[in-house]
Amino acid sequence: MSMEPIVTVAREKAKVKNAAWSDTGKDHFLSSLEKFRSGMNGQWSGLRRDAASRVRELGFPTSKHEEWKYTNLLPVLTTAFHINTDISDVTAADIRSLLPTGKDTELLVFVNGVFHETLSTLNTGKEVIAGNLAAFHTSENVNRHLSRYAPVSTEPFVALNTAFLSDGAFIYIPEEKRYDRPLHILHLNDGRKMPSMSHPRNLIVAGKGVSANITESYHSLGTHTSFTNVVTEVILSENASLELTRVQTENRLSSHISFTEVRMDRDTQFRTNTITLDGNFVRNNLHIVMDGTNGSAILNGLYIADKNQVIDNHTLVDHASPNCFSKELYKGILDDKAQGVFNGKIFVRQDAQKTNAYQSNKNILLSNDAVINTKPQLEIFADDVKCSHGATAGQLDEEALFYLRSRGIGLEEARVFLNIAFAAEVIRSVSNESLREYLMRIAKMKLRKEI
Amino acid sequence: MKTPILEIRNLQTGVEGKQILNGLSLSVNAGEVHAIMGPNGSGKSTLASVLAGKAEYEVTGGDVKFFGESLLEMSPEDRARKGLFLAFQYPVEIPGVSNANFLKTAVNEIRKSKGLQPMDSKEFLLFMKEKMKIVEMDKNMTQRSVNEGFSGGEKKRNEVFQMAMLEPQLGILDETDSGLDIDALRIVANGVNALRGPERSFLVITHYQRLLDYIVPDYVHVLYKGRIVRSGGKELALELEEKGYDWIRNETENVKV
Numbered sequence: 001m002s003m004e005p006i007v008t009v010a011r012e013k014a015k016v017k018n019a020a021w022s023d024t025g026k027d028h029f030l031s032s033l034e035k036f037r038s039g040m041n042g043q044w045s046g047l048r049r050d051a052a053s054r055v056r057e058l059g060f061p062t063s064k065h066e067e068w069k070y071t072n073l074l075p076v077l078t079t080a081f082h083i084n085t086d087i088s089d090v091t092a093a094d095i096r097s098l099l100p101t102g103k104d105t106e107l108l109v110f111v112n113g114v115f116h117e118t119l120s121t122l123n124t125g126k127e128v129i130a131g132n133l134a135a136f137h138t139s140e141n142v143n144r145h146l147s148r149y150a151p152v153s154t155e156p157f158v159a160l161n162t163a164f165l166s167d168g169a170f171i172y173i174p175e176e177k178r179y180d181r182p183l184h185i186l187h188l189n190d191g192r193k194m195p196s197m198s199h200p201r202n203l204i205v206a207g208k209g210v211s212a213n214i215t216e217s218y219h220s221l222g223t224h225t226s227f228t229n230v231v232t233e234v235i236l237s238e239n240a241s242l243e244l245t246r247v248q249t250e251n252r253l254s255s256h257i258s259f260t261e262v263r264m265d266r267d268t269q270f271r272t273n274t275i276t277l278d279g280n281f282v283r284n285n286l287h288i289v290m291d292g293t294n295g296s297a298i299l300n301g302l303y304i305a306d307k308n309q310v311i312d313n314h315t316l317v318d319h320a321s322p323n324c325f326s327k328e329l330y331k332g333i334l335d336d337k338a339q340g341v342f343n344g345k346i347f348v349r350q351d352a353q354k355t356n357a358y359q360s361n362k363n364i365l366l367s368n369d370a371v372i373n374t375k376p377q378l379e380i381f382a383d384d385v386k387c388s389h390g391a392t393a394g395q396l397d398e399e400a401l402f403y404l405r406s407r408g409i410g411l412e413e414a415r416v417f418l419n420i421a422f423a424a425e426v427i428r429s430v431s432n433e434s435l436r437e438y439l440m441r442i443a444k445m446k447l448r449k450e451i
Numbered sequence: 452m453k454t455p456i457l458e459i460r461n462l463q464t465g466v467e468g469k470q471i472l473n474g475l476s477l478s479v480n481a482g483e484v485h486a487i488m489g490p491n492g493s494g495k496s497t498l499a500s501v502l503a504g505k506a507e508y509e510v511t512g513g514d515v516k517f518f519g520e521s522l523l524e525m526s527p528e529d530r531a532r533k534g535l536f537l538a539f540q541y542p543v544e545i546p547g548v549s550n551a552n553f554l555k556t557a558v559n560e561i562r563k564s565k566g567l568q569p570m571d572s573k574e575f576l577l578f579m580k581e582k583m584k585i586v587e588m589d590k591n592m593t594q595r596s597v598n599e600g601f602s603g604g605e606k607k608r609n610e611v612f613q614m615a616m617l618e619p620q621l622g623i624l625d626e627t628d629s630g631l632d633i634d635a636l637r638i639v640a641n642g643v644n645a646l647r648g649p650e651r652s653f654l655v656i657t658h659y660q661r662l663l664d665y666i667v668p669d670y671v672h673v674l675y676k677g678r679i680v681r682s683g684g685k686e687l688a689l690e691l692e693e694k695g696y697d698w699i700r701n702e703t704e705n706v707k708v
Contacts (some may be wrong), residue, residue: 398506403543403597406503407557407613408531408564417556421547421596 020065025077043137051162058156070341070373071312076255081197087111098219105182108169113198129172150261157257161231164199175207182432183214192222202232206240217247220254232260236268243271250279259285266292276303283312290324301330302426304446305338312341319352328359334370345377352382359389416447463512471497473677482649487656489674490696495656499625503537532564534620538610545597582615586642604635611642623654628662640665660692
């Protein structure tokens with residue numbers, strides 16, 4: 001079933017309201033693209049060319065744009081990032097320090113968007129594929145799905161990613177395979193030598209009845225700024241079940257824009273955890289289309305930010321079929337001058353009767369200067385539905401703080417206790433135990449200002 | 452003469468501009484159990500909160516020494532580390548923090564302040580198991596979030612359990628008997644009695660004499676309008692029970708001070 005895109009960033013409108021769009025950054029990205037393209041193989045040249053012309057037509061949104069109004073893109077658009085494809089500097093030790101996985105995990109490592117084969121420990125059987133996209137560019141599944149779903153014509157950063165399309169993770173699990181080992185896709189942006197950008201592209205295809213657990217994690221190194229602009233497309237066939245966790249622990253010089261497009265067929269279950277523990281600027285777009293009946297989507301998010309961090313989560317759950325269930329919980333802890341943005345849209349189409357959709361965004365503001373801009377948007381066109389949403393912003397409970405202190409626990413540690421208790425509701429929903437423990441540890445470090 | 456472990460001198464406090472304690476003085480020596488009784492609004496719970504360091508109470512006069520140091524200068528956590536424990540009248544529920552995890556941190560913070568090595572998980576579990584017997588604690592109560600969904604009785608038992616774990620020198624029980632049925636009262640009182648010893652003192656704050664049948668005090672003080680208006684032995688509690696608080700009201704109002 002094909003659907004009109006819901007998030008409209010239509011250029012037509014923009015022509016009237018020009019202030020929402022600007023050409024800033026376009027020239028730099030397009031000239032980088034020229035250089036980059038000369039080193040590319042022939043695959044996907046059509047996709048790249050079309051996307052590049054879309055970038056040229058669209059430009060980039062300004063803070064006058066409704067979907068980008070709290071988010072200043074200028075630092076990203078005015079930095080002269082390079083694409084550094086020399087990844088020989090990155091060692092196993094670099095990766096090990098970042099690696100939040102257990103021993104049984106299969107690992108795909110990408111550095112600056114380039115596949116690092118020797119650091120990857122994947123072990124692909126005959127049927128299951130977990131490798132890099134470029135190596136499978138002739139695969140039927142890649143051709144059928146790649147760039148079919150992410151809105152390249154309306155979303156400028158999806159267009160930009162597609163214009164630079166070269167590699168990323170490709171995971172394909174055929175029909176009725178239960179894939180027990182967790183798969184981990186690790187993206188590292190290496191800013192040790194120069195300001196570095198990468199545009200990784202991930203494609204995940206789960207066949208009928210498949211069950212799998214996949215993690216994407218994003219990291220950066222070095223004292224130069226870095227920019228990661230990733231697109232992940234996820235296809236769940238009938239009866240498939242997938243848990244997809246995104247971990248973001250890039251450093252304070254990093255900007256990150258992600259677009260995740262998920263297509264759910266009938267009787268599928270999708271659970272996603274988006275956990276942002278570091279990074280200077282992060283914008284996540286999560287777009288889930290429930291294309292078949294009886295789907296279940298659970299969206300969990302956690303962001304912990306301090307100093308001048310900006311963490312922006314835009315989610316859209318598109319109930320396009322009847323009898324589907326979605327439940328969304330995003331929690332944030334913001335300190336100092338950190339800014340959070342939560343924009344959660346639930347769209348219930350006319351045919352999507354018996355929809356159950358719940359959304360909640362809860363925030364703790366630890367300082368007077370911290371800000372959360374939260375905006376739930378429900379658009380309901382069916383009449384037999386149950387939908388709810390809620391948003392809160394508050395401080396730590398003084399009574400609870402006093403109680404902990406009266407037992408000998410110091411003020412700072414008592415704060416960490418209460419913050420962790422708040423965050424744990426989200427972290428607990430990560431089913432991979434070693435990953436959960438890693439997240440708990442990093443969250444505590446973040447709350448103790450050790451990172 | 453013994454040096455008191457707690458010495459309250461002419462303590463005056465208020466909250467939001469309203470004076471509650473009007474020059475309260477009290478000395479507690481090691482090993483003694485003092486009961487503080489009084490009608491509603493006399494300042495009993497304020498005394499407990501001020502001693503534990505709750506921020507909203509403003510001390511406008513007087514002084515409190517705890518082991519010779521000025522208590523009012525200390526943060527709540529330092530008071531706890533020096534051996535003061537308040538069993539709350541209304542224990543707070545803290546979802547997401549497990550009782551055991553919370554207590555392990557508290558025990559080790561207190562050990563650290565005394566220059567002791569922290570307990571490892573195994574040691575701690577054994578220690579906890581032993582202390583659980585004191586208040587007939589159920590194992591799953593230690594794994595649940597602090598006080599979350601606990602009944603009134605379970606909350607009070609948890610307070611006494613925490614006191615057993617933290618081994619304070621001074622335990623303050625703030626109306627621990629309120630909301631307890633007779634069985635829960637007995638369990639809680641037995642727990643407190645098991646913790647009595649020559650080095651541990653108690654301040655038992657209560658409205659009713661009933662609790663003092665189980666926790667027999669060495670001294671009873673009557674608090675009225677923010678001051679101790681009468682002190683005596685355990686028989687004073689019985690006299691109060693018989694004559695009611697009006698007796699104190701009449702006596703105090705007639706003798707103009």
